[in-house]
Amino acid sequence: MYRYKIIGVALFLCSTGLCAGAPSVSGTVTGADGRAIADAVVFVQGPPEDADRPRRPQMVDQVDKTFVPGLLPIVVGTSVRFPNHDQIHHHVYSFSPAKTFELPLYKGEEAPAVLFDKVGVVKIGCNIHDWMSGIILVLPTPHFAVTDGQGHFVLEDLPAGTYSLAAWHSLSKVKPEDTVQSVAVGAEAARVSFRLPLSVARTRPGVHGARAQP
C-alpha cells in the first residue's frame, strides 16, 4: 500500500512539471525541405560563462582513423583530451580562431588536454590523414542538446525564465545568431522548432587498406 502511495505522488509531481529532470524545452530541427536533421545543436544563447570555472573534462578519441565523436559540443572553459587509440601516429591540429592548437605526432594518451576558453566553432584535423575531421562546438552556456535521428531535442533542467535559443549544424547555411528564438520556460514544458537550410555534405574520401599511410 505504501509503495502505491509513493508511485502516486511521483506521478503527480511529474504531471505538474515539478519532478526533477522534467523536460523544460523540447522541439525539433528540420531542414528547408521539412526533413529531420540529426546532430544539430540547440543551445541557450547568452553571455559566455566564466571560462575559468572548473568544468568536467571531455574527450575526443581517435579510433580507426576517425575522431570519436565527430561532433563534441562543450561549454566554454572545458578541457578536452585527445587520446589516440590507433596504433599509428596522429597529429591533431586546429587553425580555427576560437582555438588554435596542435598536438604533434603521438600515440596513446600522452597528449596534454586542451582548454577551450573561447566560444565558437573549432574544426580539428589530422596532419597525416587528410580525411580525418571533427568539430568541437564551444558554447556560451551549459544548456544545450543534440538532436537525435528524428531531429528531436530536449533541453532539461532550465530554471523558469525567458531564454534565447539558437540552433547550429555543421552544414547550416545560416549562423546560429540568425536562428534565435525566444522561449518562456515555466511550469509547463515549452516547445520550439527550428528550420535550418543545409548545404550538401562534402567529405574527402579516405584511404584505408594497404594503401593507407600509417
Added chain:
Amino acid sequence: MPAAFARYRWCLLLLCAGPAHAQYDVVDQPSNLWLRALVDVRLAGGGPAPSWTDSGPGKMRYGGSTGYDRVTRVGLSQAALQVGATLPWDIRAQAQVNVEPDIAHGYHPWLIEAIVRKEGGDERRGWGIQSGVMNVPFSLENGGPAWTPEFSISTSALDSWLWEDISLAGLEGEWWTTRSGVRLDALAGAGYGGDQIGRLLALRGWVMGDTLGGINGNLALPGRPDRTDIFNERDHKPTVYGWLSVEDEAQIAALKVGVLDNQGDESARSVWHTHFSTVGLLLHPLAHFDVLAQYLDGVARVRAPANDSALSAFYALASYHYGQHRLSFRYDRFRVRDLDGGPSTNENGHALTTSYLIQLGLRSRVALEYVWMSSHREVFGPLNPTPDGWQISYRFRY
C-alpha cells in the same frame, strides 16, 4: 594546404563580420581539390667511393668525389608536390610529382603516383579499387608524407629497391574485413611497365637511400654510361602481384606477405623475368616501441647477357618514439648471387643505421642519420667501398 587555406579564409571572414557574429561563422566545407608539398634539403657526407647516382660503386645516395675523396654536400634531396581531388561518387584522385636532382640527373620531374581510387565500407570492413600509376604497397618503411621513410632518412636496402625500381600502370583490387579480433586485408593487382624489374639489382646491386622511382624516370648504373628505365614494357605481359596482411584488432602485431611476378618473356630481348616474395612483421610491443622486420627473396633472369641472379635482403628495425622524437636502429643484410656464370653479379653486404628524427610543429622536421656499411661486389674488385655516411635533413611540409 586545406588547413592553411582555412586559416586565411577564417581571417577574411573575421575581418568582414562584426565581432558579435564572428564566433559562429558558417563552417566551411572541405575543398574538392587539395594540394600538399614537401621540400627536403640535406647536408650529407659519404664516401669515399662515388655514389651509384654518379655511376660509381658507392652504395648510398651521397658518396665521395670521382677521385675517391670524402665530400660534404649540401643540396635539395627532394621536392614533392601532391595534388588531390574528390571526384563524383566519392572517388579519390591523387597525383604526386617529385624532383630529386641527384638521382634524376637534373631537375626533371618524375611522376611518382597518379591514381583514382574508390572505396566502400569503412576501416573495419570494406573494399577498394585503384587504377593508375603506382608502386606496389610492399614497403613497411615508406609510410611518411609523400611516401617518404617514416623511421629514418634512408630506408633499408630492401625497401629502397622496392620504391626505386617498381612503377607500374595498372589496376588493383582490395578487400578487408575484421572478424574475431583479427583484421584481414587481401590485395591483388596487375600492371604494365615492369619488364626490367630486377635489372638494377643484377647490374648495380642493393643500395640504401630514399629514392622514389617515377614512371618516367631512369636510374644510373655503376661504371656504365646508360641508365635503366623504371617503366619498361616490351613483351606486353602484365606484372602481377598480391599482398596479404593479417593483424590483430588492437594492432599490436601484423604479418604481411607479398608476391610479385613480372611474367617477363625470357625469350624476348632485354626483357627480365623477375619474381620475388616478401614477408614482413610489424610489432608494437610497448606503447613507444615499433619493431619491423622484412625479408625478400627472388630471382631475376634475362636471356642475354648472362646476368641471371638470385636476390635476397633482410632488415630488422627497432624504433623508440616519444612525442616529436624518434630514435631508430636498423640492421640490413643483402645479397645477390650469380646464377649463370656470366659476368659476376655476386654481392654480399650488411649495414647498420642509426637515425634520430624530431618533428618541429606541423611543418618542419629535422633528422640525423649515420650509416655504416660493409659491402662486397665481385665485379668491383678493389674498388669495393666499405662506406660510412651521415646525413642531416631539414624537411618542410606544406
